[in-house]
Amino acid sequence: MRVSAKDDGSLGNGYTVPGEPKQSAWGESNLAKLDNTPPTGEATASPTTPTNGDVEITLTVGDVGAGATGVAGVVSLNGLTVTEDNGVYKTTVEVNGTYTFTVTDMVDNNREVAIPIDNIDKLPPVVTYTANAEVVYAGASIEIEL
Secondary structure, eight states, rough: OOOEEEETEEEEEEHHHHHSSEEEEEEEEEEOOOOOOOOEEEEEEEOOOOOOSSEEEEEEEESSSTTTOOOEEEEETTTTOEEEETTEEEEEESEEEEEEEEETTTTTOEEEEEEEEEOOOSOOOOOOOOOTTTOOTTTTTOOOOO
């Protein structure tokens, strides 16, 4: 029997019957498909506007193509904890940076997904004011407009 893989991931098999005249047959089987397609992945951030808080990253992942086996998991290459709830993967970041994740399917195909975060500003503003000694005296209030 001869077995070969086709481009679409399906398997074909053939055999030759011994004797004279030689007879052979060829068929296709969809019992097994090869999965050599990396999973899909997209990362989004919330909020995307300037914030003095943390930013949540959501990863939307999937596994498509011939023989798709499903997503096994998502791992942060930055050491973050990634949680999963019904196929949605999330993590929270406290500082700006580029965060990279590896999405792996059930047969170890991988895809890296990266997202830059640059909207976190947790530093308080700094105001410097030098008072004119002739104007300011003890107990006086000073109004500063920013």
